[in-house]
Amino acid sequence: MLETKGIAKIYGTGPKATHALEDVSFTVTDGEFVCVVGPSGCGKTTLLKCIAGLMRPTRGEVLLRGKRVVEPPEELALVFQDYSRSLMPWSTVRNNVLLPLRHKRLSTAERKALVAESLGSVGLTRFIDHYPWQLSGGMQQRVAIARALAYQPAILLMDEPFASVDAQTRGDLEDLVLRVREQYGITILFVTHDIDESVYLADRVVVLTHSPTTVKEIVGVSLPRPRDQIATKELADFINLRGHVYRLIRRELTPVTSVDAVPNSGTPV
Amino acid sequence: MRLRRITDVLIFVLSIVAALAFWEAISRTGVISEKDLPAMSTTFSELWDLMQTGTFWHALLQTARGWALGLGVAAALAIPIGIVLGSSDFAARAFRVPIEFLRPIPSAALIPVLFLTLGTTLQSEIFLAAFGAFWPLLIQTIYGVRDVDPVALDTARSFGVSTFEGLYRIKLPSAVPYIATGMRISSGVALILAFTAELFMGNPGLGQKVNVAQAFGLENQLYAYALATGFLGLAIHVVSTAAERRALRWHPSQRAVTA
Numbered sequence: 464m465l466e467t468k469g470i471a472k473i474y475g476t477g478p479k480a481t482h483a484l485e486d487v488s489f490t491v492t493d494g495e496f497v498c499v500v501g502p503s504g505c506g507k508t509t510l511l512k513c514i515a516g517l518m519r520p521t522r523g524e525v526l527l528r529g530k531r532v533v534e535p536p537e538e539l540a541l542v543f544q545d546y547s548r549s550l551m552p553w554s555t556v557r558n559n560v561l562l563p564l565r566h567k568r569l570s571t572a573e574r575k576a577l578v579a580e581s582l583g584s585v586g587l588t589r590f591i592d593h594y595p596w597q598l599s600g601g602m603q604q605r606v607a608i609a610r611a612l613a614y615q616p617a618i619l620l621m622d623e624p625f626a627s628v629d630a631q632t633r634g635d636l637e638d639l640v641l642r643v644r645e646q647y648g649i650t651i652l653f654v655t656h657d658i659d660e661s662v663y664l665a666d667r668v669v670v671l672t673h674s675p676t677t678v679k680e681i682v683g684v685s686l687p688r689p690r691d692q693i694a695t696k697e698l699a700d701f702i703n704l705r706g707h708v709y710r711l712i713r714r715e716l717t718p719v720t721s722v723d724a725v726p727n728s729g730t731p732v
Numbered sequence: 733m734r735l736r737r738i739t740d741v742l743i744f745v746l747s748i749v750a751a752l753a754f755w756e757a758i759s760r761t762g763v764i765s766e767k768d769l770p771a772m773s774t775t776f777s778e779l780w781d782l783m784q785t786g787t788f789w790h791a792l793l794q795t796a797r798g799w800a801l802g803l804g805v806a807a808a809l810a811i812p813i814g815i816v817l818g819s820s821d822f823a824a825r826a827f828r829v830p831i832e833f834l835r836p837i838p839s840a841a842l843i844p845v846l847f848l849t850l851g852t853t854l855q856s857e858i859f860l861a862a863f864g865a866f867w868p869l870l871i872q873t874i875y876g877v878r879d880v881d882p883v884a885l886d887t888a889r890s891f892g893v894s895t896f897e898g899l900y901r902i903k904l905p906s907a908v909p910y911i912a913t914g915m916r917i918s919s920g921v922a923l924i925l926a927f928t929a930e931l932f933m934g935n936p937g938l939g940q941k942v943n944v945a946q947a948f949g950l951e952n953q954l955y956a957y958a959l960a961t962g963f964l965g966l967a968i969h970v971v972s973t974a975a976e977r978r979a980l981r982w983h984p985s986q987r988a989v990t991a
């Protein structure tokens with residue numbers, strides 16, 4: 464349903480140009496949960512912006528249901544990493560969630576129902592009249608997720624959504640996303656730099672290389688669902704997959720061997 | 733915390749008392765003759781007497797009206813123009829030269845021109861106040877719109893929010909702290925220029941009363957009217973600070989107060 468074909472993105476021109484993406488191709492089928500994992504700065508955010516139609520790739524194209532993406536498509540919602548910047552601090556939770564609904568052709572009652580339903584599914588019904596800054600980081604990101612869900616997208620794009628919350632909250636939010644996915648039957652493309660997270664959530668993991676960025680490997684994850692923070696992560700399959708992805712990314716790190724080769728310098732790394 | 737507040741109030745009251753006592757003293761001891769600077773007590777009692785007259789309140793309202801209409805006209809023009817200039821690089825470049833030409837003109841330099849064209853009318857007073865108040869507000873609005881978070885704009889765009897809706901749902905609210913600062917600066921400028929128009933062109937109001945009092949050598953009245961202008965400025969400041977606090981209750985600078 465979603466296809467990226469040979470995406471390249473170069474920022475700027477001349478000697479100062481940054482090759483953020485070199486050649487990235489993969490597909491996401493209907494109902495799938497795909498994680499994109501790659502080291503920091505390899506162009507994950509750039510990739511999502513191209514897919515979301517916020518930015519034109521320098522080369523290649525993004526196809527959504529066979530149609531080339533040139534502007535933000537209606538079937539697609541994006542959750543940014545930085546909730547404190549993507550939520551509007553001057554608006555209540557209710558009005559934040561209403562933002563994507565105001566220009567949709569809906570009755571007031573339908574809008575109200577969508578807001579209530581999406582806030583309910585992230586467990587924030589009680590906080591509808593709060594301001595974002597009155598909530599914790601994890602709760603703010605749940606507001607951002609609720610807002611994306613209220614928009615009723617066919618695909619949800621998430622850009623390292625849990626990178627700035629604590630570990631406990633992070634686990635809870637991962638499970639929340641899995642639950643919401645069941646409830647809404649939504650396709651999810653989830654970007655992260657956290658390997659455990661990618662394997663825990665995904666049906667398939669797209670592993671990116673360092674820049675110049677290409678797809679290193681696409682790893683299928685056939686762990687049973689529903690997944691569980693403890694049981695799933697104890698499975699041998701999980702541990703193997705996690706190790707496999709780790710190795711793919713580590714081989715990327717510039718000459719590991721030369722560091723190893725330094726004779727006992729006395730400074731433990 | 734409690735103690736802190738008590739000290740704050742104490743310092744506030746003491747500084748006023750000290751200033752008033754100083755005023756009283758330099759006049760009474762003749763450092764500056766009572767003829768040139770009437771004592772504080774004399775001025776306040778003169779002001780009290782004036783306050784019993786309709787003329788005083790009429791003049792006060794005329795100055796307040798000049799301020800309000802001048803600031804209103806400035807805001808009605810500067811905020812939309814600032815939003816356009818702040819949003820569009822093309823517009824910003826196209827209007828840079830005229831703005832940089834007009835902005836440094838001292839408002840007082842307009843007085844002779846206004847005197848010859850509009851004369852001693854309400855329009856000339858409003859024009860002068862609005863001209864002065866326009867620039868700080870325009871510049872602040874442009875900065876505010878420029879400073880909008882690109883992530884907030886991308887968020888809106890990804891949800892299919894139109895450029896126009898993004899303008900008033902994202903850009904305008906995020907520029908509000910800047911606009912509030914602009915309003916605070918412009919408010920003071922508008923009051924000073926409304927008063928100036930009255931003082932120099934003879935438009936009716938407190939400034940004109942000061943001018944007349946000076947012409948007739950009524951020093952007590954002169955100072956009483958000047959004092960009244962000061963109180964008007966203070967009242968405007970108190971009201972606008974409260975309004976700003978309300979409009980910005982979501983903003984980090986005000987959250988400590990409300991949360």
Ligand SMILES: Nc1ncnc2c1ncn2[C@@H]1O[C@H](COP(=O)(O)OP(=O)(O)O)[C@@H](O)[C@H]1O
Pocket residue numbers: 474475481482483501502503504505506507508509510
């Ligand atoms: N607007 C931009 N202009 C120039 N360079 C950019 C811009 N955005 C990102 N980059 C560069 O592109 C590379 C990839 O950035 P990004 O997509 O944010 O990576 P990631 O999300 O994987 O951390 C980085 O080197 C970054 O500095």
Ligand SMILES: [Mg+2]
Pocket residue numbers: 507508509622623
């Ligand atoms: Mg990123």
